[in-house]
Amino acid sequence: MKLALSHCLILPVLAAASLCSVAALASDGGPERAPHQRAAAAAESEARVIVKLRADSTLMKALSASSGAASGSAAAPTHAQALGSRLGLKLSDGRALGPRTQVIKGAGLSSRELADQLAAQPDVEYAVVDGRIHALALPNDPLYAAGQTGANVPAVGQWYLRAPTATGTTITSTSDILASINAEAAWAITNGSSQVVVADLDTGVRFDHPDLTSKLLPGYDFITSTSTSNDGDGRDADASDPGDFGCGETTSSWHGTQTAGIIGAATNNGVGMASVGHDVMVMPLRVLGCGGGFDSDIQAAMQWAVGISVPGLPANTHPAKVLNMSLGASGACSSAYADTFAQVNAAGAVAVVAAGNDGLAVGTPANCAGAIAVAGLRHAGTKVGYSDLGPQIALAAPAGNCVNNTGTCVYPLLTTANSGTTTPVAGAAGAIYTGSGDNASLGTSFSAPMVSGTAALMFSVNPGLSPASVLAQLKATTRPFPNAGAPAIQLVTNGPLVAVPNCTAPTGTAQASECYCTTSTCGAGMLDVAAAVSSVATLNAKIDLPSTSVVAGTAVTIDGLGSNAAVGQAIASYAWSTSDPTIATITPSTTSPGSATLTPIKPGTVTITLAVTDSTGQTASTSTVVTVTDGSATNTTIPTNPSTPSSGDSGGGGAMSLGWLLGWLASVIGVWVVTPRPQRRRA
Helix, strand or coil: CEEECCHHHHCCCCCCCCCCCCCCEECCCCCCCCCCCCCCCCCCCCEEEEEEECCCCHHHHHHHHHHCHHHCCCCCCCCHHHHHHHHCCCEEEEEECCCCEEEEEECCCCHHHHHHHHHCCCCEEEEEECCCCCCCCCCCCCCCCCCCCCCCCCCCCCHHHCCCCCCCCECCCCCCCCCCCCHHHHHCCCCCCCCCEEEEEECCECCCCCCCCCCECCCEECCCCHHHHCCCCCCECCCECCCCCECCECCCCCHHHHHHHHHHCCCCCCCCCCCCCCCCEEEEEECCECCEEEHHHHHHHHHHHCCCCCCCCCCCCCCCCEEEECCCECCCCCHHHHHHHHHHHHCCCEEEEECCCCCCECCECCCCCCEEEEEEECCCCCECCCCCECCCEEEEEECCECCCCCCCCCECCCCEEECCCCCCCCCHHHEEECCCCCCCCCCCCCHHHHHHHHHHHHHHHCCCCCHHHHHHHHHHCCECCCCECCCCEECCCCCCEECCCECCCCCCCCCCCCEECCCCCCCCCECCHHHHHHHHCCCECCCECCCCEEECCCCEEEECCCCECCCCCCEEEEEEEECCCCCEEEEECCCCCCEEEEEECCCEEEEEEEEEEECCCCEEEEEEEEEEECCCCCCCCCCCCCCCCCCCCCCCCCCCCHHHHHHHHHHHHHCCCCCCCCCCECC
16 A cells, blocks of 8 residues: 655645745755753852741740730741751842742752751741743844745744743734744743654655754665655665655755754754754655655554664664654555554653544544544634545644735744755755745644644653653643634635634545634544643653764763753752763863763763752752763764765655646635545645
């Protein structure tokens, strides 16, 4: 059974009442990936603790007596001297927060140490670190912000990642953005972990894109048919996308590069775009070529992705926790897919699948048990006309829409791409970002990666999550769909304006117009990344280092600033250790808590451990094995692409032409004639 490339998912598909025409945007940055920019806590110049005394404590009784009961006013608590005398410490009173609560300051010890000593006093109800809260830092990627200028750039930037501009279930303005996924607040909890891998089952990827090159594992090419591979061979270790034109298509989509960018493009590197997953790694698995891909290749890739042995293939040394599958076809879930999804879940991984773009019942494999199916929304939170729907949908996320019939597309989904028409343009010259033009990214293909990136952040803050827990929390933390206020629409070309209807159960006729989502048609609600991540966040230690192979005599900076605490808590201390100080030593930074200097001494292997303690005294730890060499050989944790095809390689594609789109819109909207799906289309 062969999956043909679905025009609607692979390339931009415009919403039912929206057509637009725009051009590509060239990259303006270099290939380096900057480290995450989580704000480091300032070094403590004094210990600060919030202390609340018990109402019946000796100190409170003494304070009450001294203040004079007749006056009717309670004195502010000033217990630093008394508590300091008991502990043998010089303490001073800080601001009072209530009749029994105050800040107490000290010197010569950390806030955590002072809090522990004060909490042990019988008079004290609680003592907690008076920690710092930082303003949420936004990504410095130039295409992220709103207010973009230029004909090729969406004016709203990466609108879909930000917090909604309006809340509630009523749309009050045509510019209300209710569907954006609130990723910014999630990044205040975690930037993701490089130990969490998302396998992107797609057309392969362009390894030379500057926003992806540092974020990609080598992956694998699973396409067995040389007639569809477009790279002249069968299965091999090169997951590069040679182009998917051919088989009736005249252009290439660079679809895998687009989905990979939404999942995990390098963020805070001052280049291009931001991604949902920030620091998570992406492993491209090439399963789609000219005309699509075979079920057998896709199922083999699903198994291999999670570490299941596949005959004839090398072992996967980077098993994925999340599979992104922006692909599909019509029909029921087969026994083979059902079995494969069960194996993926049993391995502890989740598979996120795009619903499809025909306005019909969700197809396969999104309709399989074990799949997290994702429907597509307009910016305002209503179902975008082309999105498939049905009870198998788990939740919905932005799919992109234009809102205008002429001019530049207003709400596309900006992401990474290549400027090649058929075969790729190599290097930085070919690295572009989809904008508000002919290459605008629209479709449920791009809704699914947002959920995949979210699931990866959830695993980053809680590695022990089960697939069932991930699905349950994704659904439980959604925001409700809007159900009123959308501007009137035309159900038929040149027809009268009518109120936006509710989405209904799918039939053989496409629901190609905007409609109000329900929980039986578009899933539990709208994706909220911050709510999903915060609902599962636990204390978690994370080590960031440039490489697991270092050279003797060359010191490197490492840090644990990517570690996170449970929501409402803060990390109070970082403790570094090494298993063999004769091979390498660690010196904690005196100015940036959480950072340290690793000094390799002689060749060998050594285990680096970081233990973090939160403001409640809970601890968590993680370890990484580092190899110290003499400088004659190196080995990094992020292997580079094994081979990149030249621009002369043959290609193939599933790009959707504007003419095809116009024909589709005319048939499903203008005269309400059902357009049968090709036999095996991608979703």
